[in-house]
Amino acid sequence: MEPEFWRELWREGRTGFHQDRVTPLLEQYWPALALPPDSRVFVPLAGKSRDLAWLAAQGHRVLGVELSPLAVEQFFTEQCLTPVTRDTRYGRHYLATGSGAGSIELICGDVFGLDAELLSTCSGVFDRAALVALSPALRQRYAADVYGKLPAGCRGLLITFEYAQGDMSGPPFSVPEAEVDALYRQAWTASVLSRQDTLARQPGFAAVGLTALATVAYRIERRAA
Numbered sequence: 001m002e003p004e005f006w007r008e009l010w011r012e013g014r015t016g017f018h019q020d021r022v023t024p025l026l027e028q029y030w031p032a033l034a035l036p037p038d039s040r041v042f043v044p045l046a047g048k049s050r051d052l053a054w055l056a057a058q059g060h061r062v063l064g065v066e067l068s069p070l071a072v073e074q075f076f077t078e079q080c081l082t083p084v085t086r087d088t089r090y091g092r093h094y095l096a097t098g099s100g101a102g103s104i105e106l107i108c109g110d111v112f113g114l115d116a117e118l119l120s121t122c123s124g125v126f127d128r129a130a131l132v133a134l135s136p137a138l139r140q141r142y143a144a145d146v147y148g149k150l151p152a153g154c155r156g157l158l159i160t161f162e163y164a165q166g167d168m169s170g171p172p173f174s175v176p177e178a179e180v181d182a183l184y185r186q187a188w189t190a191s192v193l194s195r196q197d198t199l200a201r202q203p204g205f206a207a208v209g210l211t212a213l214a215t216v217a218y219r220i221e222r223r224a225a
Helices: 003-012 024-033 051-057 069-078 136-149 177-184 203-207
Strands: 040-043 061-066 084-088 091-097 103-108 124-127 155-162 188-197 214-222
Touching: 024 051, 024 124, 024 155, 024 188, 024 214, 040 051, 051 061, 051 103, 069 091, 069 103, 136 177, 155 177, 155 188, 177 188, 177 214
Parallel strands: 040 061, 040 124, 061 103, 124 155
Antiparallel strands: 084 091, 091 103, 155 214, 188 214
16 A cells, blocks of 8 residues: 555545554553553554554654554544654654653655664564555565564564465455464464454444454564574
């Protein structure tokens, strides 16, 4: 999908992928990663996710990237935060800090424009809506070029969907376990934490004709070279 496709979805309010709650799988599995509170955590294609605020409340320094300026602005408005902004080669940065918690920095820019200088400082990653939002060719580029810039020892959670791709064109796309293994096995270890039948809890998928839907959570960790 071209960047303008996502900006248009936000402008038109067609954001059924946005959740009005913190991701339950994040709350369930993140503590077991045992990342130090001040760890920098990367959240790609962040939208205005409430997961950003939850991660910051754990004391993390959250680094998100999002194409839509509308999504970024809505996030800070809805969280009652007033960010400081600056422009860099990555895009416009919005940074907010909160008393007694971590910080949230959102870059309004292209995830493929990030480099190792920026991402090598991230020791955690949370990917709920990025991998599944990308077409097969872009998924390969994303795993190689974006995850490839994260440092050894970086660990986090990856959440995917599994369904019969012929029943829905996506996004979000079905990304089966075999593909996750193929995308990440060269440098990462990906272990399934849970696979849940979630069709009943996501009526939007049933409305377009899906008869089966699994949500899969992986623990991922980059191995040393």
